[in-house]
Amino acid sequence: MTNDSELSFTCPIPHAAGANITMAHGGGGSVMNRLIEQIFRSAFDNEFLNQRHDAARLPLDAKYLAFTTDSYVVQPLIFPGGDIGSLAVHGTVNDLAMAGARPRYLSAGFILEEGLETDLLERIVASMGRAATAAGVKIVTGDTKVIDRRGNDGLFINTAGVGIIEHDLVIAPQSVQPGDALLVNGDLGRHGIAIMAVREGLEFETTIESDSASVAGAVLALLDAGIEIHCLRDLTRGGLVSTANEIAEAAGRTIHFTESAIPVRDDVRGACELLGFDPLYVANEGRFAAFINPAHAERALAILRQHAQDTEPACIGYVTDEAIPRVTLESAIGATRILDMLSGEQLPRIC
Amino acid sequence: MTNDSELSFTCPIPHAAGANITMAHGGGGSVMNRLIEQIFRSAFDNEFLNQRHDAARLPLDAKYLAFTTDSYVVQPLIFPGGDIGSLAVHGTVNDLAMAGARPRYLSAGFILEEGLETDLLERIVASMGRAATAAGVKIVTGDTKVIDRRGNDGLFINTAGVGIIEHDLVIAPQSVQPGDALLVNGDLGRHGIAIMAVREGLEFETTIESDSASVAGAVLALLDAGIEIHCLRDLTRGGLVSTANEIAEAAGRTIHFTESAIPVRDDVRGACELLGFDPLYVANEGRFAAFINPAHAERALAILRQHAQDTEPACIGYVTDEAIPRVTLESAIGATRILDMLSGEQLPRIC
Numbered sequence: 001m002t003n004d005s006e007l008s009f010t011c012p013i014p015h016a017a018g019a020n021i022t023m024a025h026g027g028g029g030s031v032m033n034r035l036i037e038q039i040f041r042s043a044f045d046n047e048f049l050n051q052r053h054d055a056a057r058l059p060l061d062a063k064y065l066a067f068t069t070d071s072y073v074v075q076p077l078i079f080p081g082g083d084i085g086s087l088a089v090h091g092t093v094n095d096l097a098m099a100g101a102r103p104r105y106l107s108a109g110f111i112l113e114e115g116l117e118t119d120l121l122e123r124i125v126a127s128m129g130r131a132a133t134a135a136g137v138k139i140v141t142g143d144t145k146v147i148d149r150r151g152n153d154g155l156f157i158n159t160a161g162v163g164i165i166e167h168d169l170v171i172a173p174q175s176v177q178p179g180d181a182l183l184v185n186g187d188l189g190r191h192g193i194a195i196m197a198v199r200e201g202l203e204f205e206t207t208i209e210s211d212s213a214s215v216a217g218a219v220l221a222l223l224d225a226g227i228e229i230h231c232l233r234d235l236t237r238g239g240l241v242s243t244a245n246e247i248a249e250a251a252g253r254t255i256h257f258t259e260s261a262i263p264v265r266d267d268v269r270g271a272c273e274l275l276g277f278d279p280l281y282v283a284n285e286g287r288f289a290a291f292i293n294p295a296h297a298e299r300a301l302a303i304l305r306q307h308a309q310d311t312e313p314a315c316i317g318y319v320t321d322e323a324i325p326r327v328t329l330e331s332a333i334g335a336t337r338i339l340d341m342l343s344g345e346q347l348p349r350i351c
Numbered sequence: 352m353t354n355d356s357e358l359s360f361t362c363p364i365p366h367a368a369g370a371n372i373t374m375a376h377g378g379g380g381s382v383m384n385r386l387i388e389q390i391f392r393s394a395f396d397n398e399f400l401n402q403r404h405d406a407a408r409l410p411l412d413a414k415y416l417a418f419t420t421d422s423y424v425v426q427p428l429i430f431p432g433g434d435i436g437s438l439a440v441h442g443t444v445n446d447l448a449m450a451g452a453r454p455r456y457l458s459a460g461f462i463l464e465e466g467l468e469t470d471l472l473e474r475i476v477a478s479m480g481r482a483a484t485a486a487g488v489k490i491v492t493g494d495t496k497v498i499d500r501r502g503n504d505g506l507f508i509n510t511a512g513v514g515i516i517e518h519d520l521v522i523a524p525q526s527v528q529p530g531d532a533l534l535v536n537g538d539l540g541r542h543g544i545a546i547m548a549v550r551e552g553l554e555f556e557t558t559i560e561s562d563s564a565s566v567a568g569a570v571l572a573l574l575d576a577g578i579e580i581h582c583l584r585d586l587t588r589g590g591l592v593s594t595a596n597e598i599a600e601a602a603g604r605t606i607h608f609t610e611s612a613i614p615v616r617d618d619v620r621g622a623c624e625l626l627g628f629d630p631l632y633v634a635n636e637g638r639f640a641a642f643i644n645p646a647h648a649e650r651a652l653a654i655l656r657q658h659a660q661d662t663e664p665a666c667i668g669y670v671t672d673e674a675i676p677r678v679t680l681e682s683a684i685g686a687t688r689i690l691d692m693l694s695g696e697q698l699p700r701i702c
Contacts, residue, residue: 023699026424028588028634031694033597052601053523054449054585055419057516060411068406069458069511070494073377098405107420109509111462143421143509146699150502158460160420160492160511165408172404234405237379246384250403283379343382348374348497 021116026146039122040108040142043129048105048140056140058105062164066101068092069160075349077124077154080194081209082285084157085128090212090285091236091351092161093135097216098232098288100171100223101163106132108142109158114149121155128157135214137161167223173250175230178321181297182255183290185218185304186211186311187263188240189279191286193271195350200275208267211311213286218307227300228293235289236351238342239281243289244327245341257317257329257339281342283350291319372467377497390473391459391493394480399456399491407491409456413515417452419443420511426700428475428505431545432560433636435508436479441563441636442587442702443512444486448567449583449639451522451574452514457483459493460509465500472506479508486565488512518574524601526581529672532648533606534641536569536655537562537662538614539591540630542637544622546701551626559618562662564637569658578651579644586640587702589693590632594640595678596692608668608680608690632693634701642670 024031041049048056072088082090089106096103108128112121132139169175194210197203215234222229231251233243240262244255264272264279272279292300297315304313320328327339375382392400399407423439433441440457447454459479463472483490520526545561547553566585573580582602584594591613595606615623615630623630643651648666655664671679678690 024694026588027694027699028593029693032588051523054446054583055417055452055512055514057450058416058418060414060416063411065409065411065416065513066406067409067456067458067513068492069460069509071460071462071496071509073462073496073498095405099408101406105418107418107511109420109422109460109511111422111424111507141419141511145422145424145507145702147424147504147507148502148700150504151499153498153501156462156496156498156507158420158422158494158509158511160458160460160509161406162416162418162513163406172402232405237377237383242379342380343375343378348378349499351496 019118021112021114021118021146023114023146025112026144032144036144039125043125044139046138046140048138058140062166064165066096066099066163066165068095069158070095071156071158072351073156073349074195074351076198079198079210080207082212083124083127085124086131087212087285087351088157088159089128089131089135090214092159093137093214093216094234096161096163097219098234099165100167100169100219100229100232101165102220103135103137103161103163103216105162106137106139107160108139110144111156112144112146113153113155114146116154135216169229171229171232173231173247176247176251176253176291176319177230178319179294180230180291180319181294181315182317183292183297183300183304183313183315184287185215185313186287186308187265188235188284188287189264189268189272189282191284192282192347192350193268196275197271204267204271206267208271211284211286215286215288218304221303221307222300225299225303227296229290231291233289235284235287237283239283241280241327241339242341248327249325252323252325254320254322254324255317255327256320259329259331261314261316263312263314283347285351370469372463372465372469372497374465374497376463377495383495387495390476394476395490397489397491399489409491413517415516417447417450417514417516419446420509421446422507422509423702424507424700425546425702427549430549430561431558433563434475434478436475437482438563438636438702439508439510440479440482440486441565443510444488444565444567445585447512447514448570449585450516451518451520451570451580451583452516453571454486454488454512454514454567456513457488457490458511459490461495462507463495463497464504464506465497467505486567520580522580522583524582524598527598527602527604527642527670528581529604529670530645531581531642531670532645532666533668534643534648534651534655534664534666535638536566536664537638537659538616539586539635539638540615540619540623540633542635543633543698543701544619547626548622555618555622557618559622562635562637566637566639569655572654572658573651576650576654578647580641582642584640586635586638588634590634592631592678592690593692599676599678603674603676605671605673605675606668606678607671610680610682612665612667614663614665634698636702
């Protein structure tokens with residue numbers, strides 16, 4: 001970790017089993033340094049982090065940089081299919097991918113609640129390290145703070161990400177055009193439902209696992225194949241419909257979905273009915289929408305299928321030639337209705 | 352803000368006076384988007400933030416990048432001489448400066464506690480915007496989450512920073528050499544004491560204000576003047592002695608201070624005695640140590656003076672030729688003692 005007080009003693013003594021985080025772990029002294037050495041540095045080991053300076057010095061080989069950040073406050077900290085650590089890597093890597101960037105470097109800022117079990121922290125940090133390796137990024141700089149115990153939050157993580165942009169496309173809502181095909185890289189609603197099922201203590205015949213994953217590989221493959229991408233957006237808080245409304249608004253265009261084409265698993269649909277949610281508004285953490293030249297849709301779908309695990313990418317709609325910023329849905333029985341944005345109280349703390 | 356759900360409606364309705372943050376402000380819907388438009392975008396307005404994408408696309412003109420992060424959990428949120436917003440800018444800008452980088456772009460991740468007064472948030476965000484402008488950086492990407500109310504924390508802020516490295520010096524502890532002069536850019540201990548005085552309800556004849564400030568201008572001036580800088584480090588958590596111990600450890604060298612040369616204001620010294628602190632271990636947020644070629648010390652001091660406000664830079668010590676990693680102090684009466692690192696419980700949540 002490269003932070004204010006991170007030049008560290010080497011300390012061969014492992015932390016005692018059953019130990020907990022104390023205020024001293026955020027105080028900038030030897031206790032904090034041991035925590036950094038024992039847990040963070042071993043999980044994130046790389047040549048840049050090992051510079052142990054206030055800021056990492058990183059080589060760059062592009063004219064344009066992508067830069068993004070997200071904080072993660074998900075509860076519970078560990079959920080079917082992931083945890084706050086892997087989520088903090090996937091979410092930020094995916095934001096970089098949505099700019100068509102190759103994710104390269106992550107920062108990691110930890111806010112630890114006094115009393116957090118050190119073993120739990122170690123498990124989450126190790127998961128974060130594995131997710132970073134799998135996504136092809138390095139965690140090169142970090143910071144640790146400790147807050148007084150008050151609830152049972154455990155920890156919050158912020159990751160910021162730097163990627164390099166190697167193409168000349170303007171991947172943005174403003175590039176969306178009438179006729180654009182709208183693709184998704186898999187079935188929707190799994191992350192939000194996985195979280196809510198745990199919170200509500202629901203058990204289904206099979207556990208619904210979060211879709212949390214890096215989509216950077218899929219996006220880079222689309223770019224490498226020369227797919228004319230106009231806009232990309234990950235379908236996180238607020239799900240497909242909120243994202244579509246944001247893009248419709250920014251592009252000044254109507255986005256039209258065909259309900260029967262939108263992939264939602266039966267178990268997710270069933271859980272949504274039970275919990276009173278619409279899966280089209282539920283958060284995903286490994287799903288994105290791609291607005292592309294419709295002539296490339298078949299080829300793009302084939303590429304997305306190569307990067308899909310246990311899921312089926314689909315073309316779920318298109319951009320109409322109406323200059324009205326809205327989202328419409330043609331239902332299974334052929335009726336068309338407008339899908340509005342919700343105000344925002346549907347699913348708190350799912351990321 | 353460029354985050355998961357930040358493409359926003361324009362909303363001409365200002366938030367009601369006396370309004371508070373609710374869980375919906377973190378839900379990814381229209382309520383969150385209005386918050387972003389009304390408070391964040393107006394305070395941080397710039398061409399990159401206005402791209403409104405998941406990641407900002409930024410032009411780069413250097414081969415090497417500096418990248419750093421810090422989370423801020425200081426209590427109280429507003430203190431004499433600053434607030435958590437300006438601190439979150441200064442701290443991260445200064446970490447970039449410590450790599451000898453020119454700070455360029457910041458991210459801002461907000462974790463808001465349900466119940467936070469919107470007016471207070473607005474005040475802090477506005478302060479952050481002013482601090483960024485003064486430090487010559489742009490806040491180009493951001494994120495907002497809301498956590499359940501449980502304490503009275505109000506908010507936490509993470510900033511990550513990207514800077515460009517325009518020189519070929521290796522500014523790092525490993526570059527420290529025997530004989531190096533050790534300079535500080537002003538008096539020590541003000542930030543930590545300003546915070547503690549408020550927390551403890553102490554009143555002095557004059558209010559002790561935090562030294563929180565960007566030091567990037569001073570560092571860039573040293574570089575521009577060709578000062579041979581070997582290492583830089585800001586004197587935050589743990590203060591001068593903790594920082595010096597970290598560098599002594601990493602460099603494998605003894606750092607020797609002359610107590611009478613270390614600038615500490617009388618009011619800070621008095622408050623430290625009252626509170627039971629040693630000012631050499633108290634955090635600063637606008638002070639740094641520079642290890643430089645001793646032949647350049649006079650010239651460097653003159654440059655630091657040009658960038659000092661209400662304070663006197665000083666040469667406070669040097670690196671000895673002993674290959675023993677430790678910090679020693681020659682007291683006013685001529686006795687020399689070793690200054691150890693503390694364990695870390697001295698001053699919690701001062702940044």
